[in-house]
Amino acid sequence: MTIEQIYREESGRILATLIRLLGDFDLAEEAVQEAFSAAVEHWPREGMPANPRAWLVSAGRNKAVDLLRRRAWFEAKRDELARLSALAEEVSETPEESMLNDDRLRLIFTCCHPALAREAQVPLTLRTLCGLSTEEIARAFLVPLPTMAQRLVRAKQKIRDAGIPYRVPADEELTERLETVLLVVYLVFNEGYNATSGDVLVRRELCGEAIRLGRLLHKLMPEAAEAEALLALMLLHDSRRDARASASGEIVLLEEQDRSKWHGEQIHEGLELTERALGRGARGPYALQAAIAALHAQARRPEETDWHQIAALYELLMQEQPSPVVELNRAVAVAMGSDAAEGLRLLDALEERGDLKGYYLLPAARGDLLRRMGSWKAAEGAFADALLLVANDAERRFLERRVAEMKGKIGG
Amino acid sequence: MQYLLLIYDQESQWGKLSETEQGKMYQEYGDFTQSITKSGHYIGGNQLHPVAKATTVRVRDGKKVITDGPFAETKEQLGGYYMVEAKDLDDAVAIASRIPSARFGSIEVRPIVAREGPRP
Secondary structure: HHHHHHHHHHHHHHHEEEEEEOOOOOHHHHHHHHHHHHEEEEEEEHHOOOOOOHHHHHHHHHHHHHHHHHHHHHHHHHHHHHHHHHHHHHHOOOOHHHHHHHHHHHHHHHHHOOOOHHHHHHHHHHHHHHHHHHHHHHHOOOOOOOHHHHHHHHHHHHHHHHHOOOOOOHHHHHHHHHHHHHHHHHHHHHHHHHHOEEEEHHHHHHHHHHHHHHHHHHHHOOOOOOHHHHHHHHHHOOOOOOOOOOOOOOEOOOOHHHHHHHHHHHHHHHHHHHHEEEEEEEEHHHHHHHHHHHHHHHHOOOOHHOOHHHHHHHHHHHHOOOHHHHHHHHHHHHHHOOOOOHHHOOOOOOOHHHHOOOOOOOHHHHHHHHHHOOOHHHHHHHHHHHHHHHHOOOOOOOOHHHHHHHHHHOOO | OOOEEEEEEOOOHHHHHOHHHHHHHHHHHHHHHHHHOOOEEEEEEOOOOOOOHOEEEEEEEEEEEEEEEEOOOOOOEEEEEEEEEEOOOHHHHHHHHHHHHOOOEEEEEOOOOOOOOOOO
């Protein structure tokens, strides 16, 4: 294992432990950086230690003492000096696995505290738990670097100045607070999943990071069924990553994807987790979405997709998380299952209500249904409407192909 | 850590309450204050006169400018405050959520800047 790999995998854990020991985000971050610098200096010479993690925590703690000593000299703060002597007295120990895990759980809940703005929760989580650099995060979210850096600085300052505690919430609040954590993880995943422009490689990595966080949450909170369901959902979606775009970067729709490119092991794991979560009684949005994803994943060919079940699940999802987008998906599932005309009626109703104005997928879905029904002219019109609304190059090219296809059918 | 809990609600709503309802609110406030005093959180607190009684002072170019009313017209007005000692933000938020006005108004939880004690 290289030091870079260890940094990626362990820096979050080590940071979490140091935050607990030092009670200070910035000090802990500095200490982690200095510990890894020390590793880069010493390990090539002396060989990798038997327990790199313990070495790094120890080094981090020592570096922190140095930093405090330097600060204390210049600022003569009583608190710092007191903390210094407390640290010096701590017996050097090998951090236990369970303690490290608790530290990371505390860290996730702190990064996702409701007192922090959502646009700060997501980058802070990525920075501190996943070890992504500020540059990588800025690129992933298409935000200028100084803006992203400022967000992180402000978030850490708020944690310090407003006294946001570093702990796992008490039982009464845990469910509510876990909701935010799961949402943050899901947002990270979606950023990566929907990447079709910008730095695609970095944004794809986001899916990996989100899944790692999902695994961590599931491991640390094995009873939390929605956390299990979220992990399942992400694994199932991610299993299709190599089939979703052609070699030249064009969109490949689900029904046209080469299913041999789907990652079977991930699907297997995702299906198992979905079953367990549902068995545990999970009926929240992640569980329902995972169940839908599972049905898609289980179909060996598009024709074998159980659309009726999917439509029924979307109906349940509508009760859990009512939204016009969910209604749209349900309409499509209904159309695919049996009743294209009914599906169209549902889409027209949505159009009339005006909830999805400006959302290109509504006319695109209409276009698709009309295409399946052989109404070429109407389909062309719908795709043309969608083209007016689309923002993304790959999606635009896809719609242009459809329009050309329809024109061909009409002409031919 | 010390926090100021700033109580904002719509003054106009108070006038709409019956005398009984107003009495009930005062009772709830009294109970609340007593309870956080007992728990050692209470440092201070007061009800404020409505913003119609406020006066705003600004000094510009060495000149004192005095105007009638609050610093700005807002939908909710500052009606009172508590100053509390709490171990962290979650603790302060828990206290704030028990303030009777939290049910229809907003409580702003502001950390107080800690000042250095005398040097050793």
